[in-house]
Every structure is written in C-alpha cells, then in structure tokens.
Amino acid sequence: MSGSSWNRVVEGVKAIFKVLHPQDTVTCIVFNHEVEALCVLDEVHSTRVIRQLERVKCTGTTAMYDAVSMATMINLRQLLADAEASARAGVAMDVHMVVVLTDGEDNGSKTSVTEVTGVLHKLHKTLGNCQTIFLGAGLNSDGEQALRRIVNGVGDEDCKFFAINQYDIVETFTKISITLEQIARVEQAVLTEEGLAIRRADVTSSGIRLQEALIRR
Numbered sequence: 001m002s003g004s005s006w007n008r009v010v011e012g013v014k015a016i017f018k019v020l021h022p023q024d025t026v027t028c029i030v031f032n033h034e035v036e037a038l039c040v041l042d043e044v045h046s047t048r049v050i051r052q053l054e055r056v057k058c059t060g061t062t063a064m065y066d067a068v069s070m071a072t073m074i075n076l077r078q079l080l081a082d083a084e085a086s087a088r089a090g091v092a093m094d095v096h097m098v099v100v101l102t103d104g105e106d107n108g109s110k111t112s113v114t115e116v117t118g119v120l121h122k123l124h125k126t127l128g129n130c131q132t133i134f135l136g137a138g139l140n141s142d143g144e145q146a147l148r149r150i151v152n153g154v155g156d157e158d159c160k161f162f163a164i165n166q167y168d169i170v171e172t173f174t175k176i177s178i179t180l181e182q183i184a185r186v187e188q189a190v191l192t193e194e195g196l197a198i199r200r201a202d203v204t205s206s207g208i209r210l211q212e213a214l215i216r217r
Contacts, residue, residue: 003058005137005166009101010053012173017046019181027074028053031067032060033108040074061108064100065116071098072119075130079123096130099176103136103166105143113146117153124156133176134161137169 013028020026021044028038028049038052075096082096106113123130132154134147144163151161164172 005103005169006056006058008166008169009173010050012170013053014046014050015170015174016177016180017044017050019177020044020046027071029067029071030056031063032058033063034060035063035067035070037070041078062102062104062106063108063110064102064104064106065109065111065113068098068100068116069111069119071100072116072123076119076123079130097176097180098130098132099135099173100133101135101137101169102143103138105139105146113150117150120150120154120159121156124154124159130158132159135169135172136161136163137166139163 017026024044025041026044026049027040027042030036030038030053039049042049075098079096109116120132124132134151136144136147139147144161147161151159162172
C-alpha cells in the first residue's frame with residue numbers, strides 16, 4: 001500500500017483517534033516483509049503516532065499473519081490482566097478491538113494460517129469481550145478467501161471480514177470510530193443506572209483498548 005492509499009490510511013487513523021479518550025490505549029503495528037510495533041498499549045498520543053505513520057515506507061512483501069499473531073498475543077495478555085482486575089473490582093471488562101487492514105495476500109509470514117486462526121480462536125472463545133475486524137482493500141479473490149477462512153475458523157460473530165475499495169478506507173475507519181463512540185455512550189448509560197443487569201452485549205468500559213492497526217505498509 002503506497003501513495004494516496006497510504007494517505008487515506010493515515011486520515012482514517014486520525015478519525016479513530018478523535019473519539020478516543022485519555023484513558024484508552026492503542027497498539028499500532030505496521031507490516032510488510034517485517035513487522036514493527038510503533039507503539040504497544042500506549043495511552044493515546046495521536047500526534048506522535050500519526051507522525052510515525054506518515055514516515056512509513058511502503059515496500060516489501062506481506063507478513064500479515066505474523067502481525068496478527070503479535071497483536072493477538074498482546075491483546076490476550078491484556079485481556080487476562082483485565083479479567084483479573086475486573087473480577088476483583090466487580091466491574092465490566094474493557095472492550096478490546098483489533099483492526100487489520102491489508103491490500104495484499106500474505107506471502108511473507110513465518111506464522112501459518114492455521115496458527116493465526118488458532119490464536120484468534122483462543123482469544124475469542126476463552127475470554128471473549130473482544131472484536132477483530134479484517135479489512136481487505138482491493139484484495140484479489142485468493143486474498144479474500146484466505147481471510148474468510150480465518151474468520152470462519154475463529155467461529156465468533158465478533159470476528160469479521162469486510163472487502164472494501166481502497167477509496168473507502170477513510171469512510172470505513174470513520175464508521176469504526178462511530179462504533180467506538182456508541183460503545184462509550186452505552187457505557188455511560190450503564191454507569192448511571194444502579195442495579196442495571198449488564199448483559200454480554202452491553203459489556204463496555206471507560207477504557208477501550210484499540211489494537212489499531214496491523215496496517216500493511
């Protein structure tokens with residue numbers, strides 16, 4: 001992904017950052033033939049991360065499975081910690097979201113499709129309270145099928161794949177930001193009504209842990 005498409009990615013990330021709060025945390029991972037974490041579970045510092053993204057060089061092959069595996073393990077460790085803290089405090093867990101954007105089929109990972117499906121399945125089935133969104137920007141049919149196989153293998157309604165046009169990147173990220181804003185509003189409603197039963201569908205918190213990225217450079 002390069003040129004104007006990469007500029008759209010940066011604009012899309014800006015849209016998400018606009019709805020995050022100081023207590024929210026972000027992990028930003030970029031990948032080509034290598035995987036690089038620009039930040040890991042950092043509090044929102046949008047200017048610094050945007051500047052890092054703007055300096056990214058878009059070259060090389062696609063090690064997407066390695067990037068997804070890295071983000072999932074980071075997320076899994078954080079979810080375990082959140083589950084313990086939430087149980088002690090008697091409050092709802094944080095919401096964890098992983099957004100994966102790629103414009104190419106994986107052709108450079110050491111991690112296999114079976115392995116990445118396995119770690120995502122563990123994340124979703126063991127702990128829940130997380131969302132994984134795969135965005136395929138202009139992928140060919142083989143690339144789309146590979147991502148659909150992962151989603152089907154995970155077998156959770158909170159793990160989804162969307163095929164988008166590269167021109168729709170900003171709009172798609174804006175929709176994700178709206179979703180995050182709605183989650184925050186639901187949390188406020190839950191917190192203002194004592195004794196309200198919190199169902200699985202309503203589980204939110206004051207901290208949204210956004211594994212923003214996994215962005216193919």
